[in-house]
Amino acid sequence: MADFLQPFEIRQYPLPVEIEPGAMLVKVEIAGICGTDVHLWKGQLPIPRPIIMGHETVGIIDRLGEGLETDWTGVPLREGDRVTWSAGILCGSCYHCAVIRQPTRCSNRRAYGISFNCDEPPHFSGGYAEYLYLRAGTAIFKLSDVASEAVTGAGCALVTAIHGLERMGIRWGDNVVVQGSGPVGLAVLAVARSAGASTTIVIGGPAARLKLAKAFGADHTIHVEEIPDASVRRDLIMSFTRGHGADAVIECVGSPAVVPEGFEMCRDGGKYLVLGHYGDAGGTQINPHVITRKQLTVYGSWASEPRHMAAAIEFLRKQGERFPFDQLISHRFPLDRAFEALQTTAKWVSTKSVIAL
Amino acid sequence: MADFLQPFEIRQYPLPVEIEPGAMLVKVEIAGICGTDVHLWKGQLPIPRPIIMGHETVGIIDRLGEGLETDWTGVPLREGDRVTWSAGILCGSCYHCAVIRQPTRCSNRRAYGISFNCDEPPHFSGGYAEYLYLRAGTAIFKLSDVASEAVTGAGCALVTAIHGLERMGIRWGDNVVVQGSGPVGLAVLAVARSAGASTTIVIGGPAARLKLAKAFGADHTIHVEEIPDASVRRDLIMSFTRGHGADAVIECVGSPAVVPEGFEMCRDGGKYLVLGHYGDAGGTQINPHVITRKQLTVYGSWASEPRHMAAAIEFLRKQGERFPFDQLISHRFPLDRAFEALQTTAKWVSTKSVIAL
């Protein structure tokens, strides 16, 4: 554990001389700091080290490998194009990919910023760097008319939200409670609103994030510090939903205790999505009788697939004015202050921090 | 609480002089003792008292009210016909029935053997009696070629299983783990097998019930007393499912601790049904990260609708030889020994006890 919880250090690696077929080298333009990066830094997930973190990145194509002529959607690629990509590379043929069609659980999944030891060539495998080498099989997306700030502001929160709501199945007219007002909570709000949610309620804090929630169209916000009593929060939800409870409650906090609280906010026959527990934050007490009696359905959703990234970019392109994800970015740092950027996220100072030249 | 945990007493009430339109009076032939009756007797659910318990009953039509000419499926009814019925009477028009279509949660639901004070006319509203008065709106089913023992042996366990597996969605080819080998567990096994489950595994006891599970087609049984270590049980499930875990795990125990154990038995993207927690047996510790990481879907299911009873009777009629539910009945008692019957269930002496003339 000695090398966790340590400041970052700047290292120099040689750029690859040759680009393999299907691969490409990009010059990093902007890289997002994700809450998961804080978990990685704390050693809460098993990763190789040393590592270049950063799995939310936009870059400019520097060199293209042979055979890589189009992006994942068929759009032609050229050097100089601005692109982003899915952090995870999937095999497509394992039990998880091909038999049970849960590709986010791909047995051979590797992710930029998470899975690669940067001492091993091609070294450049995370966004907190000047360059990034994208291996063959990466799902790349050309950015034509979407700003890099929107893509990074949305980050992996938006694709996580899109996947999660796809699994749970948001329905036109659903009353929706979002537990949490961080990037994932705001992204869930945006997708739920645009999917026809009726009344939407966001529970979270601090005030700046709740203000963004209002700007994203939340009908009601509940500040957890102002209303610290869970039973009062539940009563508020009931009052916003004619006493029935919400059709859908989405957990975007990552704190186990909110799960049983959320069950109580669901209507009978309602649905609950555990979306914020990418990291293992320990256990909580629930009563299975509640699940039976209320006929709840509780969903889990892990990461995302390339098609969710395609949908996210399309969403930002079409609805960027309604949901200005670029405004989530509250702090910008140059690469040599990357550790400071991480600290603003670790200490909940920023809504979203990025590293940008 | 003074009047809970007391022996039953025999009371005499006057039979109704007139049968209301749409109602009927039946002479009870056989009444099942359900595990829920034990919970009621212990005062674990709010009920009126005094009460005639018994919500799994077969009877003979004694007198028919005006206008009641056919059963719920349109089959003509005559005095002398043998019938059973759904214990719950639903309103069809409340928020739960009509808006969100969760009729088992009907705001105005009343159930024979559970909701009626027997001091109030028409008095006869439970199966532990010589007669039972079925109010207008009850879903009645004529029994033509299904034995009363099969219907009572299946009891409310079978309709509970049918509803639960409908909610969860059992798929052809699913590998299924059933936690529990009581009536609900065996009914889930039967329905899952007949729905095309591939490998089926039942975890429970005692030996006599596991033998029935084998007779119902379980590929494997695990005796919880012989294998008391949950991690060993989990390893067994993994070995029966090529190391992946089960596609579906169904909880039919009613003990909270089995829920987190069951999560571990699911494959990634698998489904879990909390079916055995009709009563409130308290809380348990779960880790929400498991739901997220494994992309689980966790379902709850409460009671059943009349259409499930129709399906149950059809199932017993067609598949009665493959799944001999009458063999669940291990103990029979006359009405004046009803309390003794309850005790065999309360003390887990019987697989299924019934009161029969």
Add this chain to the structure above:
Amino acid sequence: MADFLQPFEIRQYPLPVEIEPGAMLVKVEIAGICGTDVHLWKGQLPIPRPIIMGHETVGIIDRLGEGLETDWTGVPLREGDRVTWSAGILCGSCYHCAVIRQPTRCSNRRAYGISFNCDEPPHFSGGYAEYLYLRAGTAIFKLSDVASEAVTGAGCALVTAIHGLERMGIRWGDNVVVQGSGPVGLAVLAVARSAGASTTIVIGGPAARLKLAKAFGADHTIHVEEIPDASVRRDLIMSFTRGHGADAVIECVGSPAVVPEGFEMCRDGGKYLVLGHYGDAGGTQINPHVITRKQLTVYGSWASEPRHMAAAIEFLRKQGERFPFDQLISHRFPLDRAFEALQTTAKWVSTKSVIAL
């Protein structure tokens, strides 16, 4: 057939002296002319005669029957309140309602403006009249902050659209083609847009309706008279969807020939909804191989349930500015010119005609 295709006539009937329990008398404020009324007038559906037509109505409560204290959602009702209602009265207990849960196909369904002979008391059973008598069991909705013009402009088109898209399952991000720009087509567009449809394309005419489609947010409109060649229309759809075809195509025309045209506009694995064929307009030639090869799913949807009316009113209340359904009303007539009102609809002169005092 002698009495079909005839002008309307004004008849006088006595108002009911007593209002039955659960019933109410309303004074009609505004009644919509629906395309189905034209079909009824032409004798294309079996109806009793004489009849008062009109199944899209808003009225003011004149007298309330005993026991009718709240509307379908639990809101208190008082004389003088403005209300609307579901045209269809459902039994809740037939095979269609209770077993297969297709209540719009209720075996005992009766509808205002369609099922009642007005020579029989209580006479007032359609919207083209000064009064309307709502029988017990009608799903009534109090209108608090939704204009009568919005409700009538939306008419049964909106509830039909909500039910149809519920059946088909519109998904966030779907590319959607709407065949038809009448009230149903515009309502489908509104619901699809608000449900997160990505690219939306409306095919229809005349120009005034397509202009409304643009105002409702259609990305593209295709005027069928300007582009009379189906293969050119198909090519346009392909060009708007990167060559793949639409995720969902919804038929809102009522003309059989558009169905095979629509199949060709779907992407592989796409979905098609036949929504406009409430009337029997005859057959058309399709190729089943297309359904197999493209792995299409083709849905039908009939009428609507009360819960769809509840959703429609909520939708008008919340999204009335984004989707101004009141603007569909292009023609208003007093009651004594009801036949003229029908003719504007029969001859496609109006987008929507209403009868209003």
Add this chain to the structure above:
Amino acid sequence: MADFLQPFEIRQYPLPVEIEPGAMLVKVEIAGICGTDVHLWKGQLPIPRPIIMGHETVGIIDRLGEGLETDWTGVPLREGDRVTWSAGILCGSCYHCAVIRQPTRCSNRRAYGISFNCDEPPHFSGGYAEYLYLRAGTAIFKLSDVASEAVTGAGCALVTAIHGLERMGIRWGDNVVVQGSGPVGLAVLAVARSAGASTTIVIGGPAARLKLAKAFGADHTIHVEEIPDASVRRDLIMSFTRGHGADAVIECVGSPAVVPEGFEMCRDGGKYLVLGHYGDAGGTQINPHVITRKQLTVYGSWASEPRHMAAAIEFLRKQGERFPFDQLISHRFPLDRAFEALQTTAKWVSTKSVIAL
């Protein structure tokens, strides 16, 4: 067209000297004649020529390419093992595979016996031959305890049925009508029965096939030559389903005219699967109003994925006694009489013909 409708000829090609990494050479043991082969022979689908047909094959591993160590499910492979494989090779990354997850419509799909010109190396790409060369990326399945005759008797009919019923969603308790009693119809019957179908009815002929249908558990069979009037057949279906119609009707004939007949056999809210139209057999007249009024859902399903083959083999292994697919094989021919084998299929002489040494 000159080279269609011609007898086969025996050609000699050199066996490959080297087996590429991930590929393998198998010695053919048994090859099924599929109805599709007749369509190919007639020139009804675009294929390269010359071609070695045969896409339902079992063989013995002769030589294994480097790196091919396990079958698709992870079971180790050795020379001498008996194997079968999915005919189609999928890319896993195109729009159809990765975006809309319709891999059977893979833009780059190639199939043994259908897509390869046998004049081009490695020549051996169909089952009507002594050897077959399986390219890297083929989904191979080791056959441990399933007879080659069962696998070939089931052929591509069983995987087609499994995929089709997965798409349509067969439900426990569904009443099912199968239109057609050829291999696909019998396979649909077997899967539907094992998935918990209640009443099952097969419509087809000749008598030998209907006898097999009875052996596979059909409750009723209707011989189309004995009951040539479609309205009489419909009345029979109604009488078998209490007048409601079937919950599910599956078309396994390939003749367009049966589609509108099948719509009439569905209950309101029922589902219809167009499964038999792999070939383009032309159009038919349907009435869209029927789809709307009956609230039907009509599904198409094309070919199958490797996971369906895995499920099929498991099904044959577990339920082979209940559903003896080997008994479908009515005719066996040596390779040099392959054309004669095709003729028995083309002329409906055989239930299933195979080429076997």
